[in-house]
Amino acid sequence: MSEQNLIGILQANLSAVRNQIADACQRSGRDAASVQLVAVTKYAQWEWVQALSRLHSVFGENRPQQLSERHALLPDVQWHLIGQLQRNKVKLALQHAALIHSVDSLRLLSRIIEVGQSVSMRPRILLQANVTGEASKSGFRPDELRDAWPEILAGSERIQIEGLMTMAADSDDPETARPAFQSLRRLRDELASRMDSQQHHVSLTELSMGMSGDFVQAVEEGATLVRIGSRLFEGME
Numbered sequence: 745m746s747e748q749n750l751i752g753i754l755q756a757n758l759s760a761v762r763n764q765i766a767d768a769c770q771r772s773g774r775d776a777a778s779v780q781l782v783a784v785t786k787y788a789q790w791e792w793v794q795a796l797s798r799l800h801s802v803f804g805e806n807r808p809q810q811l812s813e814r815h816a817l818l819p820d821v822q823w824h825l826i827g828q829l830q831r832n833k834v835k836l837a838l839q840h841a842a843l844i845h846s847v848d849s850l851r852l853l854s855r856i857i858e859v860g861q862s863v864s865m866r867p868r869i870l871l872q873a874n875v876t877g878e879a880s881k882s883g884f885r886p887d888e889l890r891d892a893w894p895e896i897l898a899g900s901e902r903i904q905i906e907g908l909m910t911m912a913a914d915s916d917d918p919e920t921a922r923p924a925f926q927s928l929r930r931l932r933d934e935l936a937s938r939m940d941s942q943q944h945h946v947s948l949t950e951l952s953m954g955m956s957g958d959f960v961q962a963v964e965e966g967a968t969l970v971r972i973g974s975r976l977f978e979g980m981e
């Protein structure tokens with residue numbers, strides 16, 4: 745397929761998704777500018793990624809290695825890490841990712857703080873919560889996060905905790921995802937209410953939730969970052 749054809753398909757997919765986001769915002773009384781689309785490129789061929797970079801500038805990858813390689817080739821794109829991060833890949837992730845969505849344990853959090861300090865940066869992160877209780881999903885259990893919150897806040901001036909991330913259960917019916925999104929938003933509200941004025945560097949404004957199958961419901965429930973992959977690349981092969 746020529747690059748022109750690729751761009752044509754991507755343009756159509758992107759506008760369809762952006763329109764759905766705008767409609768969901770309108771239904772829920774939100775400003776469409778409050779939702780950022782993270783284009784997930786983990787399964788996308790390099791030609792597709794290049795073509796998409798002419799139309800969009802915030803991409804997500806779930807592996808630090810692939811993210812770092814693609815960041816080196818497309819440095820003007822803002823790359824977000826959305827997949828599980830091993831502690832021995834933290835340095836690589838911090839060098840290449842503008843935002844890490846998937847901080848899923850205290851051990852990982854302290855490693856990120858430690859590596860961040862050694863390179864004089866305050867990493868931007870989201871805490872991943874497992875609100876569905878599925879054993880197959882990573883993330884803090886909500887109770888674990890509630891209990892650890894004072895400890896997390898105590899070290900928080902060395903990191904930028906911008907919000908929470910979750911993944912809903914897979915389902916053919918996107919409405920089944922809605923309660924998970926509501927839970928994440930409530931958990932965020934609860935944690936935000938437990939900060940004092942000293943902790944203004946923790947913003948908790950971001951809710952990263954919603955993927956190709958359920959982003960409309962996520963936006964209606966307050967998502968500020970939607971992570972969309974397969975929907976953008978429909979019709980490419």
Ligand SMILES: *Cc1c(COP(=O)(O)O)cnc(C)c1O
Pocket residue numbers: 784786806826827911954955956957971972973974975
């Ligand atoms: C792959 C992935 C997505 C995107 O999934 P699609 O269904 O292709 O939109 C979103 N979030 C995470 C964490 C992923 O790994």
